Amino acid sequence: MKADIEIAREASMKPVLDIAAGLGVDAGHLVPYGHYKAKIGLDYINSLRDRDNGKLVLVTAMSPTPAGEGKTTVAIGLADAMNRLQKRASVCLREPSLGPCFGLKGGAAGGGMSQVVPMEDINLHFTGDMHAIGAAHNLLAAMIDNYIHWGNDRRLDLRRMTWRRVVDINDRQLRQIVTGIGGPANGFPMEAGFDITVASEVMAIFCLARDLQDLQRRLGNIVIGHTREKEPVTAAEVQAPGAMTALLRDALAPNLVQTLENSPAFIHGGPFANIAHGCNSVIATETALKLSDYVVTEAGFGADLGAEKFFNIKCRKSGLVPDVAVIVVTVRALKMHGGVARDALDEEDVTALEAGLENLGRHIRNCGQYGVPLVVAINHFASDSDAEIAAITTYVAQRGLKAHLCTHHRDGGGGALGLAEDVISLADSGRAQFRTLYDDHLSLWEKARTVARAVYGADELDADQKVRDQFAQFEEEGYGHFPVCMAKTQYSFSTDPQQMGAPSNHRVKVRELVLAAGAEFLVVVCGDIMRMPGLPRKPAANNIHVNAQGQIEGLF
Known part of the structure; x- marks a missing residue:
């Protein structure tokens, strides 16, 4: 299969004015950034306030591994599949950061036949937000x-x-x-x-x-x-x-681009989920909901981080109500959680996969606490065996859910039609009874403790006296009603990235607290997580260059 950047260059993109027209947005409400990118004017967005919302679909995932899970590609493939089924669907994603783009993870524009374009622009400077x-x-x-x-x-x-x-x-x-x-x-x-x-x-x-x-x-x-x-x-x-707002005035308008199949894509804001709240902007999501029948959005890393913050911070603060959630898994990642080394993932190992399914099971249990219907998407890799796929399907069925094998990376929206049909049915069923994990009136300590125990499977939350005093101080200063934003390694339910699977009987150590009074939450920094990552030994930047034709090479 061709490299992502080659596929993106060959895309048959429509002018962004046509993408907007498909949503019913007149060209006069757009601020174009060339032919294929535009911002939607804030005045027009304000005029949409009284419209009904479409259905909101969250795409989340099992705990990430170096093998990859493909949450963004599933979100894009799902939106494309919905449009193939003659449903008016949009996808809402975060803007990529240059940190991982030049570091270890690469860009965040999807991959294969499930990408948002123009890929190079989105992964680099985009609209300057x-x-x-x-x-x-x-x-x-x-x-x-x-x-x-x-x-x-x-x-x-x-x-x-x-x-x-x-x-x-x-x-x-x-x-x-x-x-x-x-x-x-x-x-x-x-x-x-x-x-x-x-x-x-x-x-x-x-x-x-x-x-x-x-x-x-x-x-x-x-x-x-x-x-x-x-x-x-x-x-x-x-x-x-005042001056800060002046710098952000134009940026606050959400960005409109498209997928490879010309589905509308709103890409706006880009907080990480391991050190921040991990969701795209409320303005972008709300705008998409006013203009679409179905909106697919994603939240960063695994459900213990991104989905937890989507539900407990973004939905709490915005009033958004999700209708269904999709949990993405891969055979490869499950085998890594079952103890298989990265260089042996292409070999069939049902036993290791079954051990790794504990990780998926924990995420299913956790997401069930929010009262939102769930479905599982198996992001297919060529090395997956029929026996491994069957093991996942059986495990998921035993928990009363459906698992859909998705080939959107290879086949675009056509590879996610079964998932799309199930998601549409669940979203339209009215089964969602959304609730947050904790109430505003709980103390800040109890909120963090609730997440540690109910989501991470920890026995207890630990902190030295200095940090405990900080919790009390923020309560006294009037911030006790804030939700908590847990900053923690994405690789494990615990604070130790080496503890894969679904560890229990561990304790979550709080290192420090960071008050975000403007954002209206308290960042609870756990373990050794850093709010400034470093580059890996061999960063992606080593392989990025501009060729003789002036084209960027090496982005992925």
């Missing part, structure tokens, strides 16, 4: 430093600053730095550091804001540090939210 988010974040950092330099009327304690800087590249060297050295003209020396842009609170706010006014209000609520008396200081107090 990532850069706008990074610029707004770092503008606040500069305004804080300037505020301190010219007087510091609020008496911000330089030892209690919590606002870091961001860059959309994996760069471990920037995790911890010192700024302001070189004398009085260069400000005050302070400990600082960089996170990756997708972990920025500005990114979270961007993805949860309902409109420009809500965006500006949330930006003003960002807590940037504390005084010597330990009183919180906000971005509004350094007069930053």
Whole structure:
């Protein structure tokens, strides 16, 4: 099969004006970025408020492995299959980050015959949203430093600053730095550091804001540090939210592109699910729901991370109600969870696969807690054996669900028709009785403890006294009603990435807390997870170049 980038180059794309017209959107409501990308104007989006919503489908997955699961390709293939069945369907995805694109994971535009295009644009600069988010974040950092330099009327304690800087590249060297050295003209020396842009609170706010006014209000609520008396200081107090909103004004309009089969694709916002809330923007999802009968969206990494945050943060904060959820599995990933080495995955091993099915079983149980009908999608690889596929199908059937073998990577929407028919039936059935995992009135500690026990299968949540005191402090400061955003390794239910399968009898250690007062959640950092990844020994960037024809090679 051809490489993803070759398939994308050969795509028969329609002008984005035609894609919009298929949704009933007039060209006058678009801001085109060339022939195949456009933003939908915010004024037009506001005019859609009174329309009924279509059905919302979440695509999530088992715990990820280096073997790959293909959540994005399933979401794209499912939307294409729905359109082949004469249903008006759109797909809503996150914008790729340059960090994994040049690092280990690669891009996030799908693969094979289930891609969104133009692939190179989407994986690189796209419409500039990532850069706008990074610029707004770092503008606040500069305004804080300037505020301190010219007087510091609020008496911000330089030892209690919590606002870091961001860059959309994996760069471990920037995790911890010192700024302001070189004398009085260069400000005050302070400990600082960089996170990756997708972990920025500005990114979270961007993805949860309902409109420009809500965006500006949330930006003003960002807590940037504390005084010597330990009183919180906000971005509004350094007069930053107006200028930050100005930088984000155009970016807040959702992006419209298409799949290889010309299905509408809304790609907007890009938080990671292991260190942030892992969902595309509320504005994009709501817009798609107003313009489509069915909307397929995905949430990052496994269901213990992305789906949990989709349900407990995005749906809670937006009022979105999902109608059905799809859990993606692969034979290869299940065998890895059963103990098979990566270089032996092409060999049939039903015994290992059956051991790995514990991981899928935990995700099925977890997702069942939210009252949303479930279906399983088996993302097919050429090395999968009939016996291995049968083992998955039987296991899923024993839990009262259907498993569909999907060949969308090879066959596009035609390879996901069975899945699409089942999803449509479930979405239209009215069976969804959506509920969040915990109530707002629970304490912040109990919310994190509930996720650790009910989702991760842990015996207990652990934290030293300093972190416990932080939980209590945030309660006293009025943030107790916030949901929690757990930052944890994506590779395991535990905080140890080597514990595959479905580990139990473990304890989740909380390392630190990060308040996201503007996004209105508390980030609970567990284990050794980093909010600034590093590049691997052999990064993808090593193989990316521009050929003699001016075409980019090496993206995947």
